[in-house]
Amino acid sequence: xxxxxxxxxxxxxxxxxxxxxxxxxxxxxxxxxxxxxxxxxxxxxxxxxxxxxxxxxxxxxxxxxxxxxxxxxxxxxxxxxxxxxxxxxxxxxxxxxxxxxxxxxxxxxxxxxxxxxxxxxxxxxxxxxxxxxxxxxxxxxxx
Amino acid sequence: xxxxxxxxxxxxxxxxxxxxxxxxxxxxxxxxxxxxxxxxxxxxxxxxxxxxxxxxxxxxxxxxxxxxxxxxxxxxxxxxxxxxxxxxxxxxxxxxxxxxxxxxxxxxxxxxxxxxxxxxxxxxxxxxxxxxxxxxxxxxxxxxxxxxxx
Numbered sequence: 001x002x003x004x005x006x007x008x009x010x011x012x013x014x015x016x017x018x019x020x021x022x023x024x025x026x027x028x029x030x031x032x033x034x035x036x037x038x039x040x041x042x043x044x045x046x047x048x049x050x051x052x053x054x055x056x057x058x059x060x061x062x063x064x065x066x067x068x069x070x071x072x073x074x075x076x077x078x079x080x081x082x083x084x085x086x087x088x089x090x091x092x093x094x095x096x097x098x099x100x101x102x103x104x105x106x107x108x109x110x111x112x113x114x115x116x117x118x119x120x121x122x123x124x125x126x127x128x129x130x131x132x133x134x135x136x137x138x139x140x141x142x143x
Numbered sequence: 144x145x146x147x148x149x150x151x152x153x154x155x156x157x158x159x160x161x162x163x164x165x166x167x168x169x170x171x172x173x174x175x176x177x178x179x180x181x182x183x184x185x186x187x188x189x190x191x192x193x194x195x196x197x198x199x200x201x202x203x204x205x206x207x208x209x210x211x212x213x214x215x216x217x218x219x220x221x222x223x224x225x226x227x228x229x230x231x232x233x234x235x236x237x238x239x240x241x242x243x244x245x246x247x248x249x250x251x252x253x254x255x256x257x258x259x260x261x262x263x264x265x266x267x268x269x270x271x272x273x274x275x276x277x278x279x280x281x282x283x284x285x286x287x288x289x290x291x292x293x
Contacts (some may be wrong), residue, residue, distance in 0.1 A: 012151065077152035078193060079159070084264075107160045113262045120263065126156050130263050 006104035007043065009055040010082045013073060013125045018056040021124050025101045027094075028054075038062055046086065054084065082127030091117045114128050154179040155193050157284060158186065164268075166205045167229045171285045172198060183289035199286040200273060206230060206241045208270045212262075214252040221248045231283060243271045 012018035021029045022044045031043035031053040038061060043053035059072040075081050088094050091110050098121065107120035107128065116134040123129060158179035162170060170287045176186035206228040225248075227237035242250050244246045258265060260263055 005269055027211075041244045074152060077156065079156045105157060105160065107163055108263075109164065111262070115261065118263065122156070122160055125152055132261075 004051055007053045007055055008084070009057045010084060010123070010127050011059055011072060011076050011125075012123070012127070013058065013076060014054055015040055015058050017064050017124055018058075019044070020043070022054075022056065025098065025103050026129070049097075077126045079122070079126040079128065079130075082123070083130075084127070085130040085132065088131050088133050089120055091131060094131060095119055145254075151189060152193055155186075155190055158198070159194065162198065162202045162209070163205055166209060169231070170202060171283060172231070172289050175202075181228060181283070184292060187286055187290055195272070197286060198249060199284045202284065203239055204243060204270055204273065206268065207240055208215060210236070210240065210248065211244065211251060211255075211269060211271070212265060214228065214248055215255045216257050221252075224248070231269070233267070235282065243273050 006113040010018075019030070019033075019101045025032060027047070029047045031045045033040070033042045033048070035041070040058070042056045044056060045053045045072065048115070059069045059076075061069070065071060072081065095106075095110050103121060103123075105122035107122055110117050110119045114135065116132050118130055118132040121131070154181065158175050158181075161175055161236065162180045172183050172187065176183045180188060187197055190196075190201070198202075209228040210224050212228075213219055213227060214221075217224075219227065221237075222233050225233050228236075230236035230239070237247060240251075244251055246254075260268070274292070
């Protein structure tokens, strides 16, 4: 039986730029960062939640041949590859924080739904990011 | 695949995102092309090559998808919804909706109730696909004029 999601990956075009965006702008923290052969194992995670790491994976050798790398890079920049969703306790506050940090690629400003309020942004490469503040569940609804 | 092509894709995606974000506002092709720093004609041509449809059709499908959502989820009148999603005339809305969905907004509403799925999923999964061979029509978006200028 699988018990836990451990590591997932987002494909990026440049790991330094990805680090700057996901850590300095979005507010995640670095999990692991070391080089092994041609690979830089660079992960980020939600602060205070070390159980799940996101590998910021740069397509290229030896995992991908040149043609595959080019195809992946093309698809990433078309917005056709990556997608990840986070939770927050204050989506509107985070929206203002991200704007103040220079994030401009919002795909959706904070919007209310029955399940909460969410917003959408794009990372520098084309990956989609959703951030949800779940609706408060009332006592009556859980009873 | 060059860095130039990647940069082109990313700029086109930024313009596409602007349509997704601001679909409810009046948009014309000049403003959207400006987001990606393109001339209008170059923008339309490049967008079609990269995303498989013109920017105007993309925007129409976004607006129609949002109208389908409001028809399913709210009690707002068809004409209110038409303006909510960025159409400026009820006639254009009804014609475009019928072209894309294959039935009128009222028929669609009668046949569909609320959906329990996150909105970001609905945005993608319920986006109507245009029937093959549907002709483009001119509109306030200004695409036809920009292409004619080629």
